Amino acid sequence: MAESLDVVVVGAGFAGLYLCHRLKASGRTVKVLEQGSDVGGTWYWNRYPGARCDAESLAYSFSFSESLEQEWQWSERYAQQPEILAYAQHVADRFNLRPWIDFDTRVESASWLEDLSVWEVRTDTGQTLRATFCIMATGCLSVPQRPSIEGLDTFQGKFYQASQWPHESVNFLGQRVGIIGTGSSGIQAIPVIASEADHLTVFQRTPNFSVPAQNGVLDPDWVTAFKSHYRAHRENHKVGNGSGFGDLDIKPREAPADPILFSSLSEAEATAVLEQAWRRGGARFMAAIGDTLMDEQANAFAQEFVHKKIREIVKDPITAEALCPTTHPIGTRRICVDINYYETYNADHVRLVNLRESPIVRITPWGVELDSENIELDTLVIATGFDAMTGALLKMQVTGKSGLTLQNAWMSGPKTYLGLMTADFPNLFMITGPGSPSVLSNMLVSIEQHVDWVLDCLEDMAAKGKAKIEPSREAQETWVEHVQAVANATLFPKGGSWYLGANVPGKPRIFMPYAAGVGPYREVCQAVASDHYRGFNFE
Numbered sequence: 001m002a003e004s005l006d007v008v009v010v011g012a013g014f015a016g017l018y019l020c021h022r023l024k025a026s027g028r029t030v031k032v033l034e035q036g037s038d039v040g041g042t043w044y045w046n047r048y049p050g051a052r053c054d055a056e057s058l059a060y061s062f063s064f065s066e067s068l069e070q071e072w073q074w075s076e077r078y079a080q081q082p083e084i085l086a087y088a089q090h091v092a093d094r095f096n097l098r099p100w101i102d103f104d105t106r107v108e109s110a111s112w113l114e115d116l117s118v119w120e121v122r123t124d125t126g127q128t129l130r131a132t133f134c135i136m137a138t139g140c141l142s143v144p145q146r147p148s149i150e151g152l153d154t155f156q157g158k159f160y161q162a163s164q165w166p167h168e169s170v171n172f173l174g175q176r177v178g179i180i181g182t183g184s185s186g187i188q189a190i191p192v193i194a195s196e197a198d199h200l201t202v203f204q205r206t207p208n209f210s211v212p213a214q215n216g217v218l219d220p221d222w223v224t225a226f227k228s229h230y231r232a233h234r235e236n237h238k239v240g241n242g243s244g245f246g247d248l249d250i251k252p253r254e255a256p257a258d259p260i261l262f263s264s265l266s267e268a269e270a271t272a273v274l275e276q277a278w279r280r281g282g283a284r285f286m287a288a289i290g291d292t293l294m295d296e297q298a299n300a301f302a303q304e305f306v307h308k309k310i311r312e313i314v315k316d317p318i319t320a321e322a323l324c325p326t327t328h329p330i331g332t333r334r335i336c337v338d339i340n341y342y343e344t345y346n347a348d349h350v351r352l353v354n355l356r357e358s359p360i361v362r363i364t365p366w367g368v369e370l371d372s373e374n375i376e377l378d379t380l381v382i383a384t385g386f387d388a389m390t391g392a393l394l395k396m397q398v399t400g401k402s403g404l405t406l407q408n409a410w411m412s413g414p415k416t417y418l419g420l421m422t423a424d425f426p427n428l429f430m431i432t433g434p435g436s437p438s439v440l441s442n443m444l445v446s447i448e449q450h451v452d453w454v455l456d457c458l459e460d461m462a463a464k465g466k467a468k469i470e471p472s473r474e475a476q477e478t479w480v481e482h483v484q485a486v487a488n489a490t491l492f493p494k495g496g497s498w499y500l501g502a503n504v505p506g507k508p509r510i511f512m513p514y515a516a517g518v519g520p521y522r523e524v525c526q527a528v529a530s531d532h533y534r535g536f537n538f539e
């Protein structure tokens with residue numbers, strides 16, 4: 001007999017936790033299904049050495065509870081994975097969410113039963129649940145992408161994938177370690193692995209731009225002063241064309257700052273602006289000159305600035321040149337934020353192998369065979385990314401009206417209205433889905449905005465006696481076109497990144513996140529709701 005609920009939530013990461021909290025408080029029956037053994041989502045799985053958030057702790061945290069934000073103390077400017085996981089666990093305990101979560105439970109399918117107007121959700125534990133609404137809180141980067149390198153399974157040494165790191169501590173002492181992948185995960189892991197291993201070989205196919213985190217322990221007095229303005233900071237995170245990270249000044253700004261445009265700066269001024277951003281650290285570097293992601297000249301200038309930094313830091317000129325990204329505009333692939341990444345290559349026991357010059361032929365039981373030499377390894381780490389944004393949704397068998405599967409509906413790329421719903425899949429919501437700012441934003445800001453919007457929508461439906469919601473195809477088509485038009489006005493499509501699905505063979509090349517910024521997006525969502533949920537059909 002299937003359990004009957006108002007809402008089934010898939011995933012107990014930050015989105016699932018906040019959904020659970022809001023749904024529980026609204027008096028609805030809810031169950032959260034989570035494949036991990038604990039809460040935390042991405043912070044539960046990504047335990048690789050050096051894993052930490054590339055957004056500042058004080059911004060990358062929930063804003064829905066003033067007492068929570070005041071009482072929780074972050075230790076560093078950028079929190080490490082264990083601390084973020086502890087925070088997620090604290091939220092689950094503090095708001096008593098665990099009784100509503102089934103752990104170690106993977107959703108295998110979700111099917112819309114037309115006659116009953118309910119979602120039927122089946123899990124690998126044999127559960128069948130029926131619910132009026134199904135909300136996917138499955139995360140944007142939750143399905144690891146394993147590279148198709150010949151012989152990968154034949155390696156006889158120790159093997160780790162960054163995003164599926166074991167829970168036991170891993171020791172690299174006395175070992176010859178190799179790592180494939182130099183995205184955010186690899187760039188965080190490399191300095192930490194290098195500090196332990198006897199020898200580290202980094203196999204790099206495409207260099208990425210990385211800026212120093214300038215991480216540090218947070219000064220409690222500074223935090224107290226910052227937190228005395230927390231509400232105003234949180235409001236600032238929600239507005240403007242940016243990504244929802246706000247700023248780090250104690251006193252919140254009163255109005256969004258006008259962006260500094262490249263054309264308004266002399267070369268010396270532009271260098272000074274970037275130098276200051278470099279010293280301040282973090283991904284805000286990309287916003288220092290406001291049109292870096294719009295204007296090719298501005299972008300080329302920022303690229304050259306970082307190239308010079310790399311050449312200054314890395315002593316071996318051949319390694320420095322190999323580390324300089326030249327194949328994509330800066331920021332069109334997610335900018336990395338590092339601690340001593342480039343410096344690590346100055347250590348004698350660290351070697352960069354440029355796969356553009358010496359490609360991997362195969363992995364052997366003993367190491368990596370390049371077309372120029374064999375490199376023997378005791379341990380191989382892969383940090384090769386994710387099937388981003390659509391991976392988790394398409395991995396489940398999601399079937400909407402008339403037997404239409406999500407795989408078929410999204411065959412030529414994800415189609416959503418506002419990144420919240422998709423036509424032919426009634427009562428199925430996505431949190432930070434494709435077509436919303438999601439990965440281009442502070443995820444906590446976007447998660448809260450989506451969850452609040454969905455809860456408001458459910459309240460409105462209940463008040464008006466409506467049982468079914470679904471976007472119209474026209475509204476969806478218009479939104480999909482708009483998302484592409486916004487992306488095409490930027491340099492993002494030139495990045496060849498996972499934002500476009502370019503890292504997964506056969507995946508349609510569609511720019512998936514909405515690039516207009518969190519403020520304008522929030523305004524659109526609010527306007528749609530105020531206008532009787534324009535673009536949605538109800539029954």
Ligand code: N01
Binds near residue numbers: 439
């Ligand atoms: O993955 P990636 P990631 N042979 O896709 C390489 C978030 N995140 O896990 O570019 C050799 O960026 C691939 O090379 P190439 C963040 O949003 C956040 O590092 O395809 N190399 C690339 O170098 C981030 O953007 C945080 O040529 C192969 C790497 O693997 C996103 O997650 C921390 C290969 C994959 O880089 C993904 O980051 C970590 C092959 N066959 C992640 N296949 C923080 O908050 C792939 N590669 C800090």
